[in-house]
Amino acid sequence: xxxxxxxxxxxxxxxxxPWPSFVSxxxxxxxxxxxxxxxxxxxLLGQLEHSYQTRKGYWKGGTVGVFGYGAGVIPxxxxxxxxxxxxxxxxxxxxxxxxxxxYDTKSLREMxxxxxxxxxxxxxxxxQSGDIMFQGCRTDQVQPAWDKLNxxxxxxxxxxxxxxxxxSCIGPxxxxxxxxxxxxAHRTVINDFTDDIHRPSLPYKMKFKFSGxxxxxxxxxxxxxxxxxxxxxxxMQVNQTxxxxxxxxxxxxxxxxxVIRMCPTQALxxxxxxxxxxxxxxxxxxxxCINVCTKALKPGKERGICILVGGKRTLKIGDxxxxxxxxxxxxxxxxxxxxxxxxxxxxxxxxxxNALEHERTGEMIERIGLTNYLEGLELPLDVxxxxxxxxxxxxxxxGWAEEVRKWNETKSGAAE
Amino acid sequence: xxxxxxxxxxxxPDSKQFMHPALVRNYGKWAWHDRPQPGVLRHVSxxxxxxxxxxxxxxxQMDIFTVRRLCDIADAFCDGHIRFTIRSSVEFMTTxxxxxxxxxxxxxxxxxxxxxxxxxxxxxxxxxxxxHCDIPGTDASGVVKAMMDxxxxxxxxxxxxNRVKITxxxxxxxxxGQGDIAINVQHTKPPVINHxxxxxxxxxxxxxxxxxxxxxxxxxxxxxxxxxVDEKKCVCCGACFPxxxxxxxxxxxxxxxxxxxxxxxxxxxxxxxxxKLVAAGxxxxxxxxxxxxxVVKKILSTYKADARPWERMGEWIERIGWPRFFEMTELPFTxxxxxxxxxxxxxxxxxxxxxx
Numbered sequence: 001x002x003x004x005x006x007x008x009x010x011x012x013x014x015x016x017x018p019w020p021s022f023v024s025x026x027x028x029x030x031x032x033x034x035x036x037x038x039x040x041x042x043x044l045l046g047q048l049e050h051s052y053q054t055r056k057g058y059w060k061g062g063t064v065g066v067f068g069y070g071a072g073v074i075p076x077x078x079x080x081x082x083x084x085x086x087x088x089x090x091x092x093x094x095x096x097x098x099x100x101x102x103y104d105t106k107s108l109r110e111m112x113x114x115x116x117x118x119x120x121x122x123x124x125x126x127x128q129s130g131d132i133m134f135q136g137c138r139t140d141q142v143q144p145a146w147d148k149l150n151x152x153x154x155x156x157x158x159x160x161x162x163x164x165x166x167x168s169c170i171g172p173x174x175x176x177x178x179x180x181x182x183x184x185a186h187r188t189v190i191n192d193f194t195d196d197i198h199r200p201s202l203p204y205k206m207k208f209k210f211s212g213x214x215x216x217x218x219x220x221x222x223x224x225x226x227x228x229x230x231x232x233x234x235x236m237q238v239n240q241t242x243x244x245x246x247x248x249x250x251x252x253x254x255x256x257x258x259v260i261r262m263c264p265t266q267a268l269x270x271x272x273x274x275x276x277x278x279x280x281x282x283x284x285x286x287x288x289c290i291n292v293c294t295k296a297l298k299p300g301k302e303r304g305i306c307i308l309v310g311g312k313r314t315l316k317i318g319d320x321x322x323x324x325x326x327x328x329x330x331x332x333x334x335x336x337x338x339x340x341x342x343x344x345x346x347x348x349x350x351x352x353x354n355a356l357e358h359e360r361t362g363e364m365i366e367r368i369g370l371t372n373y374l375e376g377l378e379l380p381l382d383v384x385x386x387x388x389x390x391x392x393x394x395x396x397x398x399g400w401a402e403e404v405r406k407w408n409e410t411k412s413g414a415a416e
Numbered sequence: 417x418x419x420x421x422x423x424x425x426x427x428x429p430d431s432k433q434f435m436h437p438a439l440v441r442n443y444g445k446w447a448w449h450d451r452p453q454p455g456v457l458r459h460v461s462x463x464x465x466x467x468x469x470x471x472x473x474x475x476x477q478m479d480i481f482t483v484r485r486l487c488d489i490a491d492a493f494c495d496g497h498i499r500f501t502i503r504s505s506v507e508f509m510t511t512x513x514x515x516x517x518x519x520x521x522x523x524x525x526x527x528x529x530x531x532x533x534x535x536x537x538x539x540x541x542x543x544x545x546x547x548h549c550d551i552p553g554t555d556a557s558g559v560v561k562a563m564m565d566x567x568x569x570x571x572x573x574x575x576x577x578n579r580v581k582i583t584x585x586x587x588x589x590x591x592x593g594q595g596d597i598a599i600n601v602q603h604t605k606p607p608v609i610n611h612x613x614x615x616x617x618x619x620x621x622x623x624x625x626x627x628x629x630x631x632x633x634x635x636x637x638x639x640x641x642x643x644x645v646d647e648k649k650c651v652c653c654g655a656c657f658p659x660x661x662x663x664x665x666x667x668x669x670x671x672x673x674x675x676x677x678x679x680x681x682x683x684x685x686x687x688x689x690x691x692k693l694v695a696a697g698x699x700x701x702x703x704x705x706x707x708x709x710x711v712v713k714k715i716l717s718t719y720k721a722d723a724r725p726w727e728r729m730g731e732w733i734e735r736i737g738w739p740r741f742f743e744m745t746e747l748p749f750t751x752x753x754x755x756x757x758x759x760x761x762x763x764x765x766x767x768x769x770x771x772x
Binding site: 010011013014016017018019020021022023025026028029048051052054055056057058059060061066067068069074076090092096097098099100101102103104105106107108109111112115116121122123124125126128130135136143146147150151153154155156166167169170172173174175176178181183186187190191194195197198214215216217218219220221222223229254257258262263264284286287288291292294295298313314315316317318319321357358387 | 420421422423424425426427428429430431433434435439443444446447448449450459467469473474475476477478479480481482483484486487490491496497498499500501502504509527528529541543545546547548549550551552553554555557558561562564565568588589590591592593594622625626628653655661666668669671679681682683684685686687688690700702703704724725726757758759
């Protein structure tokens with residue numbers, strides 16, 4: 001006999017209003033008695049309503065996995081299984097989507113069919129790290145569901161103290177502002193770390209994210225231990241005829257307000273003929289004017305990446321933003337990609353060797369100092385790594401002459 | 417027992433196999449883009465070919481029937497190609513301009529609001545909450561649904577000074593990340609410890625090491641090894657709860673909601689910024705969190721009315737100054753707004769720059 005729908009007066013209130021309702025979705029799944037998800041979701045709705053009524057969560061972790069991997073399944077066992085037995089095991093399987101979250105409907109439908117048979121029928125697109133989250137699976141169904149998803153050509157995402165699933169902006173697939181191939185970089189780097197994703201053994205998590213320009217659509221700067229952002233070295237590309245058209249469209253005053261005055265380094269001026277005057281030496285490649293004048297302005301042609309390291313959120317020492325450790329490198333040839341992958345490996349190895357347990361890269365750098373990190377990775381020092389030089393004298397400088405010699409050597413090397 | 421299957425360690429699949437062919441054709445050859453109307457993007461390639469994208473909101477936690485409906489729409493209008501954004505919106509792409517109108521009508525008819533482009537309020541990025549997390553102070557999907565119902569027209573139109581990114585997080589770890597507005601749980605009481613369970617469940621040195629203010633120490637309670645919290649030192653962050661579930665931090669009354677503003681990841685114009693605390697002590701009032709919605713809407717309407725074009729929330733406040741922000745939003749300013757954490761002195765006003 002099929003179970004009755006639970007009474008959910010509080011959740012029912014989330015079915016009204018114009019935004020799509022996840023509660024209505026849960027109910028659609030609960031109403032199908034012919035599939036396992038019918039009973040699972042009736043029970044789940046009951047537990048969720050119980051959470052709403054009591055303002056408490058009732059899931060605990062545990063150990064659930066698939067054969068051959070040490071991570072990627074998020075175990076969830078109910079603490080109120082007696083009341084809600086059919087959803088007592090409600091694990092998540094994390095699956096890595098293609099970079100940029102592209103799908104064809106054939107694959108998505110196939111995923112739905114698998115999850116209809118083996119899971120709760122609930123899929124989050126996507127989790128905060130960038131995984132497809134197949135939410136709600138009984139322990140005995142995890143392996144068969146995974147086998148089918150894996151056979152489709154998809155692999156498991158990261159969890160725990162390992163390399164995590166990455167995220168990237170849409171990049172050159174549909175954006176003229178992308179300064180490197182975010183999707184290719186994402187795939188190249190991450191697929192070189194599958195062992196560290198699937199068998200986590202680091203001090204703590206490590207995240208990579210890829211954004212094609214300073215707009216950082218992948219939210220890399222604060223959310224990734226290693227943020228790879230696009231930028232360019234030469235002059236911004238300007239189509240002066242389109243600039244004049246934009247001035248005409250906005251009006252001169254608004255063009256000055258919205259473009260010229262908003263430049264953070266005052267690198268822009270409006271010429272008497274309504275063309276743009278660009279001081280490229282002062283430009284910091286922030287993208288603002290390019291965002292406003294999408295037809296008239298574009299990044300330069302000598303494009304590449306900068307790398308910011310150490311972003312993370314609150315635990316344990318407080319929020320940290322990533323800071324520059326590589327101001328510019330090309331990312332075009334196979335050799336360039338190999339150099340990036342090699343650098344990422346050195347970052348991971350240094351982190352594995354030097355971080356304390358449960359310490360993120362940013363916290364480790366905070367503890368040991370950026371210069372030690374740079375030395376450990378053999379990365380050359382660059383003035384772009386600081387916002388200003390030190391403001392206190394508590395530093396031992398008896399190696400000054402040697403450091404000056406290194407600086408002059410680097411400078412003359414660059415000049416050659 | 418049958419032999420277990422070894423995983424195929426294939427990693428991340430290639431995106432191009434799933435992409436609309438027009439994107440593959442013009443990969444890396446885009447010339448410019450614009451937005452013909454809210455919810456629609458036009459990208460034009462160097463070859464002159466244009467791709468139109470229609471963007472719509474979803475509930476993120478989707479049942480398979482919803483995913484299949486999205487697939488039906490993609491089959492009908494986009495040759496079976498579909499894409500999601502970082503913030504769980506869905507994008508439909510086509511080279512056929514005549515399909516845009518019927519596509520929008522179909523999406524709206526099926527309940528997917530078209531919008532989220534340009535200077536709109538995008539979909540709220542959210543975490544798991546009561547639905548699936550093991551340590552949540554509140555729900556995420558419910559908060560997001562309740563807020564998006566209120567901000568529906570701001571999603572569908574591009575009337576904000578710049579894009580607005582809102583995030584939610586169900587604990588102080590803040591999986592939701594930085595936001596122009598962040599709606600986050602803020603606990604106000606130390607953990608309640610079930611001493612009978614600690615020694616059996618928790619690795620005590622790990623838990624002690626996890627505390628940011630060194631407030632946890634080993635203790636013998638009723639003859640059993642346990643942990644105790646120096647409640648004068650405790651900042652009620654909940655960091656001990658994940659490694660030690662018997663240290664319950666969540667409380668139906670004392671786990672409150674705080675609002676933070678002015679966070680930003682991008683380096684566009686200003687450097688990236690953290691969001692800053694502006695309101696706390698709001699009740700965790702499921703299922704619709706009306707007190708939270710009221711504060712969020714007040715901040716948004718003030719920003720909308722006062723910020724200059726292209727100023728993000730944090731940039732606007734930097735220009736007008738915090739005294740003006742608190743005055744205009746009518747939010748109370750308390751001692752809890754003053755940063756007392758390490759490095760917090762950098763957040764004090766070391767100047768005679770004053771707003772009157």
